Amino acid sequence: MGERRLFGTDGVRGLANGELLTPEFAVALSASAARVLAERDRSHRPVAVVGRDPRASGEMLEAAAIAGLASAGADAVRVGVLPTPAIAYLVGALDADLGVMISASHNPMPDNGIKLFAAGGHKLPDALESAVEAGIEHSGARPTGAAIGRVRDLADAGTRYIDHLLLATPGPLDGIRVVVDCAHGAASTVAPETYRRAGADVVALHAEPDGLNINDGVGSTHLGPLQEAVRAHGADLGIAHDGDADRCLAVDATGAEVDGDQLMAVLAIAMRESGELAENTLVTTVMSNLGLHLAMRAAGIAVRTTKVGDRYVLEELRAAGYTLGGEQSGHFIFPRHSTTGDGLLTALRLMARMAATGASLAELAGVVKPLPQVLQNVKVDDKAAVAASTVVKEAVTAAEAELGDTGRVLLRPSGTEQLVRVMVEAPTAELATSTAARLADVVASVH
Template sequence: MTRLFGTDGVRGLANVALTAELALDLSVAAAHVLADRGEFAGHRPRAVVGRDTRISGQFLEAAVVAGLASAGVDVLLLGVLPTPGVAYLTGALDADLGVMLSASHNPMPDNGIKFLARGGLKLDDAIEVAIEKRMREEWQRPTGGDVGRVSPYADAVTAYASHLVAATPEPLRGLKVVLDCANGAASEVGPRALREAGAEVISIHADPDGLNINDDCGSTHLESLQAAVLEHGADAGFALDGDADRCLAVCQEGNVVDGDQILAVLALAMRDEGTLVKDTVVATVMSNLGFVHAMKGAGVGVRQTKVGDRYVLEAMRISGYNLGGEQSGHVILSDHATTGDGILTALKVLQRMAATGTSLRELAGVMTRLPQVLVNVADVDKSRTDEDAVLAAAVAEEEAALGDSGRILLRPSGTEALVRVMVEAPTHDLAHDVAHRLADVVKAQLAL
């Protein structure tokens, strides 16, 4: 049986794959699993529920709330709020469970359900498996005063904005910034937090109508942000995704600053402040080799994990590191957040700019990105990627030719019958040639 939970909750086409019935069943099962684990012992259980701006979030929110309340859980409705805001308030309000309704950067017709444990932490795989097993089971329903109460929490945006500003002690006066809110969950709180921190803010794509989230805007479509930065003569621009857990940037010249570069800027800032735990940053195997070289040259260690912010978080939690992230713009500052937080990331980059009087272009220039080519090879037996001797020999030959100046990564897709061939090299032409030579070998050796 295919698991419902993916790497970041349950996602799918709203009202087809992700229905109100499924949302209700998942919520009831989550309440039962947490109750059996003793999470609710000695008190009335409480959950907080937030959502992004997708119109489907309205009926899914109603279904989640119905499921939780019918299982005896009191619910605080946070309304439209970023995923990291829901995570923060799960901890700040001492809730037993947090629920976020969002499909992040996915197109508007999709939606998703993400459960957060006490303290705003992502659920362990074992708990997700237990929730799936408990769905649609027979259960003793509470009655009378034992059913859950549902209340709005009107201070959600204010509380989260105050938390973000408190995490940014350096005033941002004198900085002009463009913020692309992706017509998503940060459309209100994002500009507010940056303004309260002292920046002059021009917000774009901050008029959600339930249908326009991520529509040619946000972190997956940077063109309008680049244009706005140049038009307004801004010092920097930042693009969030639909639930604002990721952030990409644009310098004053309109050039993109990706997640690796942002991570490098913040790693050096924290090292200089003496706050970077063990002088180490956590990244994934997809991080550009230029990032690894830059950190090594600066005396900062790099711990690399599998792709996915949950693996970055896991490594940070196990070893006590306090900075990690991905090339896609998920940046985790665990001194202030339990998940990636796009608004916090923007604030911290601006704080570094203000403290040093240095432009974002100069700060990001600490690393030189190596050209990177990614080729997806479809219709192959991805399970044999690490076993085929001919493929292994071809990779070894190309790696020997590249030496320390490049890198090769073959990664089976987690959801499709394909293998991703990623090559970094000193020139784009060389990376392209190596990637396509290896793609041909993958196709020949692993064809279905």
């Protein structure tokens, strides 16, 4: 495997049955995960929860992952097609040692991925990921006879997850009509059922997965069909999930998109009013619009910012005991109820707020007035030289002084390319564009 890290920010992804993501790889990865995570507690045979989204290659990779787990002496609990957050929840609820989720989220059907959870349903820290990678090529002694892992199905896995979600919903959704776009993905059965059981009038859209149609022009990456359906059905809102339902996007009754920052504001204000918002603090990333920061300041809510990536949001939440965090992308975490982003829980809490206040989603989301934002990708010779450049720092300082409290500047080096991303928010699109262009020129001049 060389020095290449297999794990990205959200597990291992690639073309299913292509160069990397083969059944042989799934066997080796799962076996290594079982060995590494079992090392922490040798008092019992390790137990793993295994789930997947509906894409066709998931059947193949699920079989391979279960074979790998059993070959390493771990028992596998197969739960079938369920959202990623359901797998995380079940790992904790069943007191399992690890979880394996087979999904490529919003990626096209030919792709797939393998995501691992440690005990408690938490994402693996970097050190454990590295240990799992190192163990892929070193299987060691294999168990035989009665020591080989066993496999069982958990027939009521979906019901357990739905019951958990309903307990975490603040109130009934009576009077709410919602269209939910399931992207022909992992939430196709559980999302409509959950929202109905919570009291909503539900129109299910793209909830007939056949293994090949996941994310195909539908779901969170293609909002057009949802927007049309909301208007056609006279719904109060529309909810769009991605393939594994760890994210939630929304549109209001007119079909207008409500962005992730606006959703965060609605959720934060609701939790502050109910006393659930620890330290009256919201955790988000540096990419959230200044409009969110201004709205939170007006509502008496502090905002803590992290680097981009849900793992950094999670770290901040866990380190300080905060109770709500999220990303602009529609990925929200409620640590008292979930260890990872949960699109269904997000939607339930959003609709509960609408039902409790009688306000429309557009009214609730209106507390955030997003500032015009311009993002320019600047190709550079050396990202490190740009980061160290006095000329760049002076240009940024001058731009920030010009914008004052009415805008902001953010320079971010790409994690994978020789690029620097220049982001500017300002009161007008013209000012944002001109400021970004000026800074981009300065960045590009650094050699």
